[in-house]
Amino acid sequence: MDWDVGRVSSMGMExxxxxxxxxxxxxxxxxxxRRLLEFLRSFRVGPLFFxxxxxxxxxxxxxxxxxxxxxxxxxxxxFLQDLLLKSPKDHxxxxxxxxxxxxxxxxxxNRSEQQQQAADxxxxxxxxxxxKNLPDIQxxxxxxxxxxxxxSVHAQEINRLVKVPGIVISATRVxxxxxxxxxxxxxxxxxxRVAVSGLGGINVPRMCDRNREEDPTGEPCPRDSYIVxxxxxxxxxxxxxxxxxxxxxxxxxxxxxxxxxxxxxHLVDKASPGTRVSxxxxxxxxxxxxxxxxxxxxxxxxxxxVGIEIDEEGAGRAKAxxxxxxxxxxxxxxxxxxxxxxxxxxxxxxxxxxxxxNIKKAIACLLVGGSRKRLPDGMILxxxxxxxxxxxxxxxxxxFLKFVExxxxxxxxxxxxxSSAAGLTASVIKDAKGDASENIDLMSTxxxxxxxxxxxxDIQDDARDRQMAAHVVRIHTNSxxxxxxxxxxxEKVGEYEPWLLKKFITYCRTRCAPRLAVGAAQxxxxxxxxxxxxxxxxQGGETTIPVTVxxxxxxxxxxxxxxxxxxxxxxTIDHVREAVRLFSVSTMNAAKDGGTQGLFSGFHExxxxxxxxxxxxxxxxxxxxxxxxxxxxxxxGYNPNAIQRAIRAMVQKGSxxxxxxxxxxxxxx
Numbered sequence: 230m231d232w233d234v235g236r237v238s239s240m241g242m243e244x245x246x247x248x249x250x251x252x253x254x255x256x257x258x259x260x261x262x263r264r265l266l267e268f269l270r271s272f273r274v275g276p277l278f279f280x281x282x283x284x285x286x287x288x289x290x291x292x293x294x295x296x297x298x299x300x301x302x303x304x305x306x307x308f309l310q311d312l313l314l315k316s317p318k319d320h321x322x323x324x325x326x327x328x329x330x331x332x333x334x335x336x337x338x339n340r341s342e343q344q345q346q347a348a349d350x351x352x353x354x355x356x357x358x359x360x361k362n363l364p365d366i367q368x369x370x371x372x373x374x375x376x377x378x379x380x381s382v383h384a385q386e387i388n389r390l391v392k393v394p395g396i397v398i399s400a401t402r403v404x405x406x407x408x409x410x411x412x413x414x415x416x417x418x419x420x421x422r423v424a425v426s427g428l429g430g431i432n433v434p435r436m437c438d439r440n441r442e443e444d445p446t447g448e449p450c451p452r453d454s455y456i457v458x459x460x461x462x463x464x465x466x467x468x469x470x471x472x473x474x475x476x477x478x479x480x481x482x483x484x485x486x487x488x489x490x491x492x493x494x495h496l497v498d499k500a501s502p503g504t505r506v507s508x509x510x511x512x513x514x515x516x517x518x519x520x521x522x523x524x525x526x527x528x529x530x531x532x533x534x535v536g537i538e539i540d541e542e543g544a545g546r547a548k549a550x551x552x553x554x555x556x557x558x559x560x561x562x563x564x565x566x567x568x569x570x571x572x573x574x575x576x577x578x579x580x581x582x583x584x585x586x587n588i589k590k591a592i593a594c595l596l597v598g599g600s601r602k603r604l605p606d607g608m609i610l611x612x613x614x615x616x617x618x619x620x621x622x623x624x625x626x627x628x629f630l631k632f633v634e635x636x637x638x639x640x641x642x643x644x645x646x647x648s649s650a651a652g653l654t655a656s657v658i659k660d661a662k663g664d665a666s667e668n669i670d671l672m673s674t675x676x677x678x679x680x681x682x683x684x685x686x687d688i689q690d691d692a693r694d695r696q697m698a699a700h701v702v703r704i705h706t707n708s709x710x711x712x713x714x715x716x717x718x719x720e721k722v723g724e725y726e727p728w729l730l731k732k733f734i735t736y737c738r739t740r741c742a743p744r745l746a747v748g749a750a751q752x753x754x755x756x757x758x759x760x761x762x763x764x765x766x767x768q769g770g771e772t773t774i775p776v777t778v779x780x781x782x783x784x785x786x787x788x789x790x791x792x793x794x795x796x797x798x799x800x801t802i803d804h805v806r807e808a809v810r811l812f813s814v815s816t817m818n819a820a821k822d823g824g825t826q827g828l829f830s831g832f833h834e835x836x837x838x839x840x841x842x843x844x845x846x847x848x849x850x851x852x853x854x855x856x857x858x859x860x861x862x863x864x865x866g867y868n869p870n871a872i873q874r875a876i877r878a879m880v881q882k883g884s885x886x887x888x889x890x891x892x893x894x895x896x897x898x
Contacts, residue, residue: 258323261312265327268305284332284366294367294495295328296536299374313370317390317511321368321535328366336363367494370509370536379474379488382530386512393532394507394540395472397500398487406467406493407431411458416450420458428491428515428531431457468497472508472532476634489531499537503639509536551736559736562725563796569593569807571724572794577632580625582697584685587814591616591681592629594811596637596734597794599786600742614786615678616815620685636727638735680783681815743792745785746799753788753805757781780816784808839867839875843885847896855887855894 269280283295303310312320370390377391412421414437421438425431437450470490479485490508492499500506514528551559562568569590576589594614601612618626725733745753787808792800839862846861847853855876862872876894879885886895 256312258319261309261320262323262327264306264309265324266330268302268309269327269331272301272305274301280328281331281335284328285335288332288336292495293364294369296369296371297324299370299372314390316388317535318388321370321511324368325366328368329363332366333363367496368535369496371538372509372536376507378478379472379486380478382488382512382532387514387530389512390509390535391512391532392507392509393472393488394505395474395488396476397470397490397502397504397506398473399471399502400500401469403466403468403497405464407462408465409463411461412455413458414450414454415456416454419450421455427513427533433457465494466497467491467493470500470534472506475505476631489529490534491531492534492537496534496537500539501639505540507538507540508532508534509538510534551732555732556736559733560796562733563794568794569791572730575725575727575730577625577629580628581701582625585625587811588618588629588683588685591683591811591815592633593794594787594790596633597737597790599789599793600744610782612786612789614680614783614790617679617682618685620683624685626685632727636731636734638731638738679816680780680786681811682819683815684819737793737796741793741796741798743789743798743800745788745805746801748802749788749800749805752802753781753784756784756805756809780812783816784812787811835868835871836874836878839871840879840884842867843875843879843896847894849896849898852888852893852895855892858894 269284270278272279279301280295280297287293287295299310299313302313313324372390372392374392376394377386379393379395382391382393407425410423410425410431412423412433413419414421417437419437421434423431423433433453433455435452437454468491470492471487472490473485473487476485490510491513510532513531513533515531516528565571572593573586573589576592577585595616598614599612602610604610618629620626784805785808788800788804791804791807792798842862842865843858846858858876859869859872863869876885880887884896884898886897887893888895
């Protein structure tokens with residue numbers, strides 16, 4: 230039924246003025262519940278009874294919860310809001326009881342009107358709704374109060390209502406939690422209902438509390454006679470989440486802190502990992518563990534969730550619904566023939582340098598991604614693109630990472646504890662005498678997972694250094710001055726604002742899933758077959774760069790991402806050509822420089838042959854100069870890079886030992 234605006238209804242209760250005058254300072258549970266019931270009954274937003282309508286509408290949809298705004302409660306009665314903020318564990322159940330009582334009244338009133346309509350000959354009396362066995366109603370709170378940083382949640386906040394922002398970094402599967410257990414005595418059959426609160430277990434009494442006045446001469450029940458009746462308990466859904474503080478508030482050099490969240494009933498499965506949220510919850514404690522000696526005094530803090538607000542403008546899960554004006558704007562952007570270049574220039578616009586042009590284009594493809602595919606046999610082919618940046622320090626690798634985390638629809642920023650911007654835990658050590666393959670030592674199983682690999686070098690060039698220095702000084706000068714020059718520089722470099730870029734990326738990922746056109750697929754096949762044919766012709770050459778099936782799939786994903794950012798359903802030959810170009814300037818060039826030779830099987834076999842030759846040449850305990858060993862192996866026709874890899878592998882396995890600052894090597898085993 231629809232509520233008539235301004236209709237007068239009676240619940241057999243006193244007026245709001247009478248209740249407020251009598252219970253103004255009464256904080257007893259009965260008085261507080263009466264005032265909460267009056268709040269639900271009489272609060273209006275405009276001409277509508279806001280919480281009446283919400284309770285009835287949710288019940289009709291079988292949603293047994295309702296959302297209460299603390300600002301509404303403060304407007305109606307500041308005393309009630311203070312009670313909820315200071316002691317939510319005591320007063321939140323009173324709010325839920327008041328909601329259940331209010332819903333019962335609404336259903337009775339609704340049924341009586343339907344019966345009256347049936348008596349008057351109106352059509353459709355409807356089904357009578359029983360109000361005696363209403364399900365429990367969950368109160369979900371929303372708050373506009375100031376957020377408390379996760380690092381500021383301390384002991385003084387225990388048992389209080391707080392609002393904490395952060396990023397959900399993990400979520401368990403939904404489990405079943407017993408909230409009320411029924412116990413039965415094995416001796417006398419006496420039953421007892423026990424409430425289970427928090428994260429603790431069922432507190433089973435050791436002695437039966439049967440009324441002895443009925444049988445004063447009877448023998449007392451033995452100890453530990455209660456058993457739990459699982460089929461007569463009350464259960465709710467429960468989920469454990471982990472909330473990590475936002476990366477922008479983490480002090481330099483510190484690890485992000487996290488806090489456990491416990492959500493139950495209708496608040497489960499509301500936030501997935503990577504989502505930025507503001508959690509309204511009750512700070513609670515649980516025993517730290519069973520390893521304590523004596524009484525357990527140290528407790529672990531957690532947050533019992535009573536409300537979750539998705540931060541749609543953060544770096545977590547972005548808004549998935551779009552207005553017609555936004556969709557028109559996105560299609561207008563997609564029709565721009567220079568969209569690809571504009572998107573690339575909008576990626577970290579403050580980072581300058583010719584070497585960043587292709588990196589920014591690769592990151593634009595990474596953000597948009599390819600198309601995820603499910604094969605008939607159930608196998609899933611990923612559509613996400615992986616990009617690896619490695620090389621010299623001070624080349625903005627960490628800044629690219631931070632920008633991607635900011636504009637990605639779903640992003641979790643992870644880092645170690647250290648001194649660099651990305652927080653690397655390992656020190657960066659470079660041997661100036663070694664080449665790229667010696668300084669960049671990653672396993673082939675890791676390298677092969679990346680679709681594009683960029684080796685970023687800090688090249689010393691006078692003209693390039695002058696341009697870079699002028700750009701950095703200009704940024705710092707404009708930022709300090711606070712004038713409009715900084716904005717002018719930003720607008721000149723970046724075509725799209727980060728918020729617009731994030732929404733456009735989200736729209737592309739959710740509304741478009743392109744596939745390769747026939748001509749594009751044939752072009753990729755020809756490229757793959759041609760390169761493999763070159764491999765066969767140049768077998769044994771140092772610069773032979775084969776392309777495996779995994780790299781072929783990477784080319785498909787890159788081509789699909791280029792089509793997706795144009796909101797096209799098919800990837801054309803032009804997209805394939807650009808994908809091949811990006812792959813060539815990234816992974817192929819890196820392989821030619823010797824940094825990714827582990828990607829290719831031939832190099833691994835060559836290194837193994839070198840190891841066998843060393844074992845034949847050097848006896849156990851024999852010592853030889855490193856330079857002489859290199860010369861001897863090169864004379865046998867082995868590649869210097871393969872020799873370096875073989876010696877490092879044997880040192881790591883303990884077969885060789887390097888002596889006198891690597892001037893000599895000795896075979897150990």
